[in-house]
Amino acid sequence: MSELLEYKCPSCGGAIEFDTASQQMKCPYCRTEFAVESVKQYDEALKQQQGENIQWNSQAAEFISADESGMRSYRCQSCGGEVIGDETMAASSCPYCGNPIVVIEQFAGMLKPDVVIPFKLDKEAAKTALRNHYNGKRLLPKFFKSENHLDEIRGIYVPFGLFNADANANIDYRCTKVRTWSDSRYNYTETSYYSALRAGSLAFDNIPVDGSEKMPDDLMESIEPYNYKDAVDFQTAYLSGFLADKYDVGAEESIPRANNRIRTSAAEVFRSTVTGYTTVTPTTTNVQTTSTEVHYALLPVWILNTSWKDKKYMFAMNGQTGKFVGDLPCDKGLWWRWFGIYSGIASVIAYLIVHFFFN
C-alpha cells in the first residue's frame, strides 16, 4: 500500500514545497519560509491533532493494480484526482491541483537513501541554462534556438549508489631512455631499456553510479561531479516539489562500472610515478578492487526534454552545480560551409608557404 505524503504550511495550510534558493521549505501561497525540521515537527503535531482523523493513515493511496508495465495509479489526497506513475516514481505532482505528493511506499522496506543533496537551482535557472547551452555553437542549426520546443522540464532526484572502494594495483612497465649525439661522421642513438614495477593501493570515496535504469547513465556521468559537502541526511521533506526515481539497478550491477573507472584512475596515478624516461609502456596491468562501502543517495537533476523537427533531445543539468549537458544536432549545411571556409583559408596559406619557402 503506497502512501502519498503532503506537507502543510504551518502558516496558511497550503501545500508547502522545498525551495532550492533558500534550501528551506517555502510555501508558494503565503511565501513564508520554514526550516525543514520545523515543518516536519509541525506535521507530526498535526497528525497527532487529527486524532482518529489522521489524514496520514487515511491518505493511503488507493492501490489499483500493478500491471506488467509497472504503472501504478494513485489518488491525490488534495483533490481526489488520480495520479499515474510508474513503479519507480517516488515523488510526483498532481497534474490537477499541482500539489506535490511524495509516494512513501517506494521507500518502505527498500533501499532508503542515506543522503540527499537538495536542489540548489530552480526551474528558471534550468531554462536559462538551456538557452545558454545553445550559445557559441557554430554548427547548431539556425532555427534550433528559436524553434526548439520545450516539452517537459522535471526536477528529479536520481538515485545513485555511492561506492567506496580500495584498489590494489600491480603494474609492470617497459621504459626506455634515449640519448642521441653525433660526431663528424655519424649520428648515434643510444637506447637503454628498463623494467619498472609499481605496486600499491588507492582508496576511492563515493563514486556515483546511476541507480535508475531508465535514466541514461552517460547523461548522469556527464553532469558529475557533485559536491558532497551539501549532502544531508535524507528527509522526505526535501523531495516535495520534485520527482524522485527509485533504485532498480542493484549494487552488484553497479560495481563493475565503478571498478572500470577505478582501474582507469589507478593506471593513471601509478603511471605518473614512473618518471625520468623517454617512453613508458605498461606491459601488465593488474588492478584489484574491493568495495568497502555503499551509500545510497538521491542527487538533484533537472531533466529537460525538447523536440525539434520531430526529433527528441534530452538535456540534463546538475541541480546543485548547474553543469548543463546535452547533445545538440549538427547542421550539415553549416558543417560543409565551415569546412569549406577553413579548408579554403588553410589551402591558400599552405600554397603561399609551399610556393615561397620551398621553391
Add this chain to the structure above:
Amino acid sequence: MKKLFSIVVSLLLVVCLVVPASAETTGYVFDDANVLESEDIAELNQRLSLISSSYNFETYFITGNEQDGKEIKDHLNAACDTYKLGKDDTTKTIILYLSISDDDYMIRTINQEDKVFTNAGLTYIINKIGEEFSAKNYYAVAWKYANMCDGFLDYAQREGTPYEEDTLPEYSAFFMPCVGNQIPHKRILPYFIDEADLVGSYSESELNQKLEKLSKEYQCDIAIVTVDSLGSRTPVEYADDYFDYNGFGYDTTQDGVALIIGMENRDWHITTTGAAIHTFTDYGITYIGDQFVSYLSDGQYADGFNEFADQCASFLSYEDSTGKVYDTNNKVKTPASLEDILKDIGIALIIGLIIGLVLVSRLKAQLKSVRFQPDANNYLRPGSMVLTNQQDLFLYTNVTKTARQSESSGGGSSTHSSSSGSSHGGGGGHF
C-alpha cells in the same frame, strides 16, 4: 791590333743582329709570301722541328707569292733550290707549298723509299686542308698539315705500313698530336665538327655559323665535336685534349667551353677553360646536360646541339648582364611548368583540407557534451595513494649509428689539369 779586333767584333755583332731580323725563315717554315705572323712561324717551326727529329723525316712548310706567271711546280722547284731541300739522296722530306699568287698548293715528297705518304695519303692531306686554304686561314692549314704528317708518320712507324686508300682514317685521328704536347695559340678547327655524322650538312653549316657568332659575341669559344670513338682516352681527357691541341679558347681571353660526343660509349662531356670555368659551375654543367641530353637520347642531335649552344649563350649572357653565375645557391629559374604548379596546388589543397577537417571537427565536438566518465579521479581519496613497491630495473642498452650525409657541395667549379698542363673544368655523362 786591339782596335782592329774590336771593329771585327762589332761588325760581327751587327751582322748577327741584322741578318736574323731580315730573313723570316727559320728551320722548317719559309713564309716568303708573308702570310704568317712571326709568332705563328716560331710556333710552327717548333712543331715541325719536333716532328722532323722524332721521325727522322724532314717536314717543311713554304709559302710563296711569285708573280712571274710560271706554274706552281716551278715555284716549288725554285724554293727547293733556294733552301737547298732534297739535294741529297737520303734525307726523307715532305714539303707543303702554298702559292698565294696561283691560289693553289701542292705537296712534294723526296726520298721516301718505304712510302709513308702514299698517293692516296697525299690526296687525303690535300683534301683536308682545302677549306682552310680557301678561307685563307694559312695558320690552320699549316697546323693541320703538321698534325697529319705527325699522324701518318706515327702510323707508319707503329704499323710498319703506311696509310693506304682503304685504311685512311677519319680526320679525328689527327685531332691530337702523337709527339709533343704543343698547343696552338690560335684555333685551327671549325667550331662544329661532326666526324660521327650525326647531323646533315645543312645543320652542320648552320651550327657552325651559330657557334661562331656566339663565340664572338661572348668572347668565349663555344665548340662541339662528335666522334665515333674516343680511342684510348677517357671522355675528360679527350675533351680537354681536343680543346687544347686544336687551339680553342677565344683569342684575347682564352675562354672556352666545348662539348664532346663519343658515340662508341655514348659519352658526352663538356670542358671549360679560362673564365668559362667560373661561368659554368658544376651545377651549371649538370643543368645544361639535363637540358640537351634527352634530345641526344632521342636521336635528335641537331636539336640537342642547338640546345647546348643556346644554354651556353644564356649562361654567358646572364653573367655578362648580372655579374653572377648559376650555382647551387643561385639556381636557374625555370618558369614553373604546369605540372609543377598543379603539384603545388595539390599539396596545398591536401594540407588545407586536413586542417579544415580538424578545425570543423572541433566545432562539431562543441555540440556533444554527453559522455561516459572514463576515470574516477574526482573521487580519489586524497593522500590515500600508497606505493608499496617501486622498482626500476635496468635491462640492456642498444646503440645504433647512422652515417651522416656529407654536406652537400657548396657549389663552385671543380677543376683539373689536362695533359697539356692547362686547367680545365667541366663535367659529363651518358645518353
